[in-house]
Amino acid sequence: MDRANNSNKQKKRVIPISLVPWVFMAPALVLFALYVLYPIIESFTLSLYSWDGMGDKVWVGLDNYIELFDSEVFFKALTNNVLWLLLFMLAPPLGLAIALFLNQDVKGIRLVKALFFFPFVISQVIIGLVFTWFYDPSLGLLNSILAFFGSEPIALLSNEEYVTFGIIAAGLWPQIAYCMILYLTGLNNLNPELIEAARLDNAKGFKLLRHIILPQLSPATFIAVVVTVIGALRSFDLVATMTAGGPWGSSTVLAYMMYEESIFNYRMGYGAAVAVVLFLIMAAYIAFFLTRMLRSEK
Structure with missing residues (x-):
């Protein structure tokens, strides 16, 4: 009877057990393909x-890329x-x-x-406005x-030499948070037994941080570096x-150049070429970091 019941259950299965995970992942995979993979492929195509x-x-083939690598703005x-x-x-590290x-x-x-966490929940636009007031040459706190x-007094955002550093300082504020x-989060999940054993072996201060705490914080470090x-x-x-x-393009970055060329100059193909270069730089760096991370774990 048991064998008959098991055979009936197997016959009733519409989906093989090996395909069940793929069924659950299917909605996420469809959305990923639609909103991530398709735009990437479309950007590569549009850049030509x-x-x-x-x-x-x-x-125009590779003309957009040839022009791009001849551009001082790029x-x-x-x-x-x-x-x-x-x-x-x-x-x-901060x-x-x-x-x-x-x-x-x-x-x-x-x-x-809560005070240290506060910058993380503020919009980037609000942070930009706050630091613009902070850098104001006549009324700013700086x-x-x-x-x-x-x-x-220094007109920081009007100075070609210092403007990029001023914007980066504004960006570092929420990124550090x-x-x-x-x-x-990682410190709250440390293994207390390892720390106690290290202290019994007279490990403290920087040695304890380097050999016991930092290795346990490697997942947090990985996420922090990649997101940064x-x-x-x-x-x-x-x-x-x-x-x-500005001023005179001295603080522009690749993402803003892509936006400016596509939206203001009506050059969608050229803007897509900038996006492709930015994507390749980002992908190469993350792939390099992932490879090193996997090797160190092995």
Whole structure:
């Protein structure tokens, strides 16, 4: 009887057991293909055409890329993106330092945590406006501080040499808060037995941090670095809000250049070429980091 019941159950199965996970993943895979893979493929295709967004597309092959790599604006935007990437790498260690400071059982520490968490929940546009007021040469707090120490006022967002650094500083504020949240979560999930064993072996301070705590925080570090890199390479909101790429294109980045060429100059194909280059840079960096991460784990 049991064998008969089992055979009947197997006959009633419409979907083989091996296909059940794919059935559950199917909606997410469809949405991923529709909203991620399809736009990527379409961008690659569009970059081979000249199109103003309204008329007929004209095949130009690699002409958009040839023009792009002959453009001074492109290399200025690429240089600024490299600056964003290098300086944004300060976010994970600073976030870790703040998380270690806040990971204490002290009276009032919850209020301090909330204050450090606050920048993460603010819109990038609001952050851009706040820092624009902060940098204002006549009424801004920055120049009031400089005047207190006897320095001359600086029109930071109008200075070609310093404008990019000013925008990056505004972007680092919420990025450090995000990394801090990741590390606080990781610190709450540490294995207390390992820490206690290390302390019994007289490990403390930097040795305890390096050999016991940091290895357990590697998942948080991985997410923090990847998200920070992506945030640095696709930086757009603060540039658009604070300077619109100015003065004279000195603060533009690849994402803003793509937007400007596509929307204002009606060059959809050229803008798509910028997007493709940005995507390839981002994909290459993340693939390199993933490879190193997997090798270290093995």
